[in-house]
Amino acid sequence: MMLNPAQARARLRKLIRGEERVFLFLDYDGTLVPLAATPGEARPSGPLLDLLARLCTCPGLRVAVVSGRGIADLEKLLPVRGLYLAGVHGLVIRYPDGEEVWREDRAGDAKKRVEELARxxxxxxxxxxxxxxxxxxxxLALHYRLASPREAVEVVRRICEEARPLLREAGFVLRTGKKVVEFCPARANKGEGVDFLLSGWRGAFPVYLGDDETDEDAFRAVAEKGAGVLVSGRPRETAARYRLAGPGDVALFLAEVLQDRSPDG
Known part of the structure; x- marks a missing residue:
């Protein structure tokens, strides 16, 4: 039986204390910040940015944000020195020194396909x-949080039908999230993104926090060697072992990690 959020925080804190190196992976929307009506409204608070910045200075700790958002969007939202960014579900990696790596060999082709699909x-x-x-x-993402539920069902169905032939041709897949459907390269997978970053810091204990179906690949990626943490107000079927109640609970957890890992306490 899954622990309640308070018990989960205590257990995770104990686990992390015993590890020399820890890699924290954090989803953005619904995990670090509450879900909003539009992507532009989901912005981090000043205290959250400060908390992330301080975590990035802790010895033996790396922090990455793994999101479906594009890298340029994440860079604007999270101007935090030392932070790793994995955008488009882990397809595009931006290192703290500014280097950007695409895990998809045909980056230019992917951009062209997205433009074609959008048209x-x-x-x-x-x-x-x-x-x-x-x-x-x-x-390419289609958000429909502000649409009427009845119209959303019909429009999303039609959009997916129209997109399907081009997706097959381009080697893209359709991913569903909370009031969003996305069309992206097959390798846009948060689990693969997490594995890619972990390969550069072998032996680290990975902790992944996320709230969406797209985070399940990452939960599975860390299941045997670390801890997956579902961020949800209620339990649901998941590959994660632990659960926190929401972004507020996540902030409390991160503050506890900072207290334990920071030289200043």
């Missing part, structure tokens, strides 16, 4: 309210 789908959204088509450079 094909945009006309289907004309006159539709509450839908947002977001070009992430390497992926």
């Amino acid at each position: 094909k789908l945009e006309p289907l959204l004309e006159g539709k309210k509450g839908f947002l088509l977001e070009n992430k450079s390497a992926a």
Whole structure:
């Protein structure tokens, strides 16, 4: 039986204390910050940015944000020195020194395919309210949080039908999240992104926190060697071993990690 959030925080804190090297992986929307009506409204608070900055200075600790958002978006939202960023579900990695690596060999082709797909789908959204088509450079996302539920079902169905032939041709896959569907390269997988970053710091204890279905690949990636943490107000079926209640609970957990790992306490 899964521990309640308070018990989970205590157990995770004990686990991390016993590890020489820890790699913290954090989803953004719904994990670090509450979900918002539009992507632009989900912004980090000053105290959260300060907390992340201080964590990035702790010895034996690395911190990465792994998100479906594009790298450029994450860089604007999280101007934190020392922070690793993994955008487009771990497909694009930006290291703290500014180096950017694509795990997909055909980066230019992916961008071209996204533009082609956007041109094909945009006309289907004309006159539709509450839908947002977001070009992430390497992926395309359709947000429908502000759309009426009835219309959303029909529009999303039609969009997916129209996109399917091009997805097969491009080697893209369809991923679903909370009020969003995304079209992205098959290698855009948070689990692979986590493994890629861990390969550069072998022996580290990985802890992954996320709230969405797209985080399940990452939970599975860390299951045997670390800890997966579902961020949710209620239990659900998941590959994660632990659960925290929401972004506020995540902030408390991160503050506890800082207290234990920081030389200043």
